[in-house]
Amino acid sequence: MGVRCRQQTPVRSESIHDKRLRMARADIESGALRGAALSELLLSIPSLERDVWLDELLGFDEPPPDIANLPRGAVPYLPSGVDEILAMVSEVPLRRDDAFVDLGSGLGRVVILAHLLSGARAQGVELQEPLVHLARARCAELALPLVSFVHANAADTELDGSVFFLYSPFNGEMLSAVLRRLEDVARRRPIVVCAVDFELHGVTWLRARKTSKVSLALYDSCVPGVPLR
Ligand SMILES: C[S@@+](CC[C@H](N)C(=O)[O-])C[C@H]1O[C@@H](n2cnc3c(N)ncnc32)[C@H](O)[C@@H]1O
Incomplete structure (x- = not known):
């Protein structure tokens, strides 16, 4: 009678x-990995791998295709780079008592990372409903109650916050309409406007600052009677 060998299940180490x-993800979910420690961890990843690593860490999948009927002036979804987000958070600087808003927030990468790095309440405003649903699901899975997403056209929505982020989300009349809304906010409180991969020329109520990156422009609101931030 032959000897029968027990079948071994292959174990992948x-x-x-x-x-x-896995450990960093567990630390994020438990609230143990935040602020400077998270920033150091991201900077320890080779720069060419950093964006993919962040997506794996936070569980971002490939985005769905953009909706077919994006209105005139709206730019399709493309995520900001980790390095721009890190520079923005440290150079604004984004603080725990800020209200951060990403206008055209896509899958929520900037909103979620800005919150994790600073502790600030953070909101995304996004035109494409499928992206809003995915961003909310991400945020629920990571257990982030201070992060929220609104499905809206930023040009037609009441805005409020202290730091606004725009990664080339729109142009033309849509951008002019959003800037009018931001000016209304700046008449009530000082704000910082962060622009990635574009500049805001000729906006009289904004003052440009020097930054460490050519891709990142920062502006302070400068409205008579409203103190600087
Ligand atoms: C270049 S992506 C930037 C995504 C995200 N802010 C980031 O940096 O990772 C621009 C986003 O703006 C959204 N968008 C375009 N026009 C918009 C509008 N009027 N209101 C809200 N979102 C808009 C697009 O759907 C897209 O997701």
């Missing part, structure tokens, strides 16, 4: 990469 991600 977890790679160092996967283990590091």
Whole structure:
């Protein structure tokens, strides 16, 4: 009679990469990984791998295709780079008592990371409903009660906040309409406007600051009677 061997289930050992991600993800979900520690962790990842690593860490999948009927002036979804987000948070600087708003927030990458790095309440305003649903799901899974997403056209919505972020989300009349809304906010309180990959020329109530990155422009509101931030 032959001897029967018990079938072995192949066990795949977890790679160092996967283990590091799993532990960092657990620390984010428990609230243990925030602020400077998260920033240091991101900077320890080689710069060419940093964006993919962040997506894996926070669980961002490939975005769905853009909706077919984007209105005139609206730019399709493309995520900001981690390096621009890190520079924005440290150079604004974004603080725990800020109200951060990403106008055209896509999958929520900037909103979620800005909140994790600073502790600030953070909101995304996004025109494309499927992206809003995905961003809300991400935020629920990561257990982030101070992060929220609104499905709206930023040009037609009442805005409020202390720091506004725009990664080239719109142009033309749509951008002019949003700037009028931001000016209304700046008449009530000082604000900072962050623009990635574009500049806001000729906006009389904004003053440009020097930044460490050519891709990042920062502006302080400058409205008579309203103190600087
Ligand atoms: C270049 S992506 C930037 C995404 C995100 N802010 C980031 O940096 O990762 C521009 C986003 O703005 C959205 N968008 C365009 N026009 C908009 C509008 N009027 N109101 C709200 N969102 C808008 C687009 O759907 C798209 O998701």
